[in-house]
Amino acid sequence: xxxxxxxxxxxxxxxxxxxxxxxxxxxxxxxxxxxxxxxxxxxxxxxxxxxxxxxxxxxxxxxxxxxxxxxxxxxxxxxxxxxxxxxxxxxxxxxxxxxxxxxxxxxxxxxxxxxxxxxxxxxxxxxxxxxxxxxxxxxxxxxxxxxxxxxxxxxxxxxxxxxxxxxxxxxxxxxxxxxxxxxxxxxxxxxxxxxxxxxxxxxxxxxxxxxxxxxxxxxxxxxxxxxxxxxxxxxxxxxxxxxxxxxxxxxxxxxxxxxxxxxxxxxxxxxxxxxxxxxxxxxxxxxxxxxxxxxxxxxxxxxxxxxxxxxxxxxxxxxxxxxxxxxxxxxxxxxxxxxxxxxxxxxxxxxxxxxxxxxxxxxxxxxxxxxxxxxxxxxxxxxxxxxxxxxxxxxxxxxxxxxxxxxxxxxxxxxxxxxxxxxxxxxxxxxxxxxxxxxxxxxxxxxxxxxxxxxxxxxxxxxxxxxxxxxxxxxxxxxxxxxxxxxxxxxxxxxxxxxxxxxxxxxxxxxxxxxxxxxxxxxxxxxxxxxxxxxxxxxxxxxxxxxxxxxxxxxxxxxxxxx
Amino acid sequence: xxxxxxxxxxxxxxxxxxxxxxxxxxxxxxxxxxxxxxxxxxxxxxxxxxxxxxxxxxxxxxxxxxxxxxxxxxxxxxxxxxxxxxxxxxxxxxxxxxxxxxxxxxxxxxxxxxxxxxxxxxxxxxxxxxxxxxxxxxxxxxxxxxxxxxxxxxxxxxxxxxxxxxxxxxxxxxxxx
Numbered sequence: 215x216x217x218x219x220x221x222x223x224x225x226x227x228x229x230x231x232x233x234x235x236x237x238x239x240x241x242x243x244x245x246x247x248x249x250x251x252x253x254x255x256x257x258x259x260x261x262x263x264x265x266x267x268x269x270x271x272x273x274x275x276x277x278x279x280x281x282x283x284x285x286x287x288x289x290x291x292x293x294x295x296x297x298x299x300x301x302x303x304x305x306x307x308x309x310x311x312x313x314x315x316x317x318x319x320x321x322x323x324x325x326x327x328x329x330x331x332x333x334x335x336x337x338x339x340x341x342x343x344x345x346x347x348x349x350x351x352x353x354x355x356x357x358x359x360x361x362x363x364x365x366x367x368x369x370x371x372x373x374x375x376x377x378x379x380x381x382x383x384x385x386x387x388x389x390x391x392x393x394x395x396x397x398x399x400x401x402x403x404x405x406x407x408x409x410x411x412x413x414x415x416x417x418x419x420x421x422x423x424x425x426x427x428x429x430x431x432x433x434x435x436x437x438x439x440x441x442x443x444x445x446x447x448x449x450x451x452x453x454x455x456x457x458x459x460x461x462x463x464x465x466x467x468x469x470x471x472x473x474x475x476x477x478x479x480x481x482x483x484x485x486x487x488x489x490x491x492x493x494x495x496x497x498x499x500x501x502x503x504x505x506x507x508x509x510x511x512x513x514x515x516x517x518x519x520x521x522x523x524x525x526x527x528x529x530x531x532x533x534x535x536x537x538x539x540x541x542x543x544x545x546x547x548x549x550x551x552x553x554x555x556x557x558x559x560x561x562x563x564x565x566x567x568x569x570x571x572x573x574x575x576x577x578x579x580x581x582x583x584x585x586x587x588x589x590x591x592x593x594x595x596x597x598x599x600x601x602x603x604x605x606x607x608x609x610x611x612x613x614x615x616x617x618x619x620x621x622x623x624x625x626x627x628x629x630x631x632x633x634x635x636x637x638x639x640x641x642x643x644x645x646x647x648x649x650x651x652x653x654x655x656x657x658x659x660x661x662x663x664x665x666x667x668x669x670x671x672x673x674x675x676x677x678x679x680x681x682x683x684x685x686x687x688x689x690x691x692x693x694x695x696x697x698x699x700x701x702x703x704x705x706x707x708x709x710x711x712x713x714x715x716x717x718x719x720x721x722x723x724x725x726x727x728x729x730x731x732x733x734x735x736x737x738x739x740x741x742x743x744x745x746x747x748x749x750x751x752x753x754x755x756x757x758x759x760x761x762x763x764x765x766x767x768x769x770x771x772x773x774x775x776x777x
Numbered sequence: 778x779x780x781x782x783x784x785x786x787x788x789x790x791x792x793x794x795x796x797x798x799x800x801x802x803x804x805x806x807x808x809x810x811x812x813x814x815x816x817x818x819x820x821x822x823x824x825x826x827x828x829x830x831x832x833x834x835x836x837x838x839x840x841x842x843x844x845x846x847x848x849x850x851x852x853x854x855x856x857x858x859x860x861x862x863x864x865x866x867x868x869x870x871x872x873x874x875x876x877x878x879x880x881x882x883x884x885x886x887x888x889x890x891x892x893x894x895x896x897x898x899x900x901x902x903x904x905x906x907x908x909x910x911x912x913x914x915x916x917x918x919x920x921x922x923x924x925x926x927x928x929x930x931x932x933x934x935x936x937x938x939x940x941x942x943x944x945x946x947x948x949x950x951x952x953x954x
Contacts, residue, residue: 279855569946614893618837
């Protein structure tokens with residue numbers, strides 16, 4: 215065991231949760247190795263397209279077909295454009311087997327998808343954490359909102375979350391920077407809806423953009439969000455939270471971080487004699503050489519599916535079916551968010567008004583279905599992201615001087631409003647991932663089978679969303695209402711969760727309430743893989759809070775000599 | 778302060794980066810380095826003329842000044858499926874043939890008025906040739922896209938702000954026209 219390869223802690227994955235693990239561990243004085251499979255992306259110098267104007271893109275945003283061929287999984291995703299293509303993993307770099315249609319969206323660089331996320335940061339509530347127990351699905355969460363609330367505050371203050379204190383039980387308030395502004399269209403919809411429905415609220419969504427930075431953000435070298443809404447290119451101002459702009463440089467400043475890029479964590483080393491994990495086997499993606507790194511504690515934050523893959527691939531005499539997998543449940547009870555529903559409409563009122571600038575967020579209707587009791591023929595509910603805008607449009611008929619005259623004099627169109635469904639799905643044993651016994655990827659890692667699909671509950675919820683929003687838009691006086699089923703595949707919403715779920719009972723869960731594997735206590739899983747259920751809110755903020763809480767416990771246990 | 782300076786330099790470097798989306802070749806047969814479709818200098822000249830007829834240069838720049846026909850060719854070459862590229866080329870040839878049989882000369886040799894007459898026919902007449910209709914519709918669409926996403930258009934007509942600085946959800950139209 216060479217001392218060069220020995221650390222106090224190892225974190226696998228530098229995305230949104232891994233970045234937090236690295237920050238918290240290094241701040242607490244632990245020498246920490248952060249392993250990332252992709253290349254390094256240094257803030258703000260490795261954002262090649264960030265200051266391009268639209269005309270500077272040779273294809274004005276469209277990714278050429280020859281390049282799309284390399285990205286068949288992700289090429290239909292809204293975030294895959296000419297300005298972001300360099301932040302995604304190519305299919306060939308990690309093949310997998312989708313037994314049911316599943317889009318596995320992966321970043322491939324330091325920061326992972328924290329560069330590409332939609333930055334929606336709503337807290338979960340006890341309506342979420344008590345859901346499985348009340349409605350009899352999945353497994354009871356071993357934590358409640360009160361366990362996480364101080365950690366939500368902790369991460370919100372550092373990350374910088376804009377929002378309004380709305381005082382809603384279903385969506386707890388947090389530590390907010392000033393909110394972004396709702397459009398007059400959204401205010402109109404809010405007034406119309408809240409007048410008719412006491413339990414339906416339209417609020418400005420909370421998001422991880424620095425509407426106005428606080429001192430802690432300036433200390434990170436981050437500046438005020440400039441309302442460019444070009445976040446996915448990487449922000450030269452550090453206007454939104456990413457591992458690259460925030461947690462990783464912060465961890466580096468402690469002097470305790472070692473960043474290892476272009477390195478795939480292949481498996482976790484388990485020592486039968488010591489009865490604990492001792493390190494990680496790492497494949498160098500450039501040389502294919504395998505190196506072992508050692509530490510007292512290991513945080514697995516490889517993003518849900520890869521976290522499952524690594525644990526399944528970590529076999530030993532003690533754990534022949536994967537690390538911590540005594541009950542055979544590792545890789546099962548995967549879930550995601552149902553984003554299939556979308557309702558769009560136009561409004562021919564508010565004609566004297568428009569918007570100016572670009573807002574990196576939207577408005578939100580928190581869940582209103584089955585909140586206090588079961589009232590529909592489907593379980594759980596959905597929240598809805600609401601966006602509206604007003605554009606100038608040109609008529610493109612004819613040719614010559616007439617056409618040019620039209621192009622040079624664009625006219626204001628009507629207000630447009632859209633509602634995007636975000637539905638909770640029910641984790642089920644049959645929605646699962648497992649390793650193929652033969653097929654390997656280009657680095658020799660086993661290929662992952664993914665068998666995850668919608669069920670009847672999702673279909674019923676989709677229908678309800680479409681009906682409710684068609685009705686609400688109609689009641690608000692909107693026209694041209696179109697309710698869509700976009701048929702987005704599971705995974706395409708970027709919110710794959712589960713497989714290594716938390717729970718009180720080692721017979722029915724993999725992780726305890728502090729995210730330690732029940733049967734290998736010095737291994738912690740705090741990314742999406744740990745989630746016992748999915749709520750209907752974007753999960754990243756909850757991953758961050760769970761991670762900071764788990765690190766606090768890990769370091770305290772370590773100091774007591776218990777790990 | 779050092780960071781701020783670095784940031785400024787970074788913005789300067791990225792903002793002034795020059796894009797070279799296409800390369801010129803010294804060949805009579807092919808002026809553009811395209812990967813999938815073959816375009817000779819005559820066709821290129823014809824497409825330039827067509828783009829100018831669609832969005833003419835007046836006292837303000839038109840399709841020619843924003844090199845709309847080159848953008849259109851790059852898009853067809855890089856972003857169109859093989860069958861769509863074939864349809865585009867078929868339609869282009871039909872466009873030429875149609876012009877020849879109607880006027881006894883190539884589109885490039887038509888007077889400005891004749892070009893307008895020919896396009897007028899395409900706009901109002903029912904397209905009997907599917908490929909020709911496809912070519913005209915798509916070339917026109919790409920010409921308009923090139924124009925409305927050009928530096929000229931986005932700095933002089935509908936101004937694009939790279940860094941708006943602020944967002945307001947409700948402003949009177951009067952205040953921004």
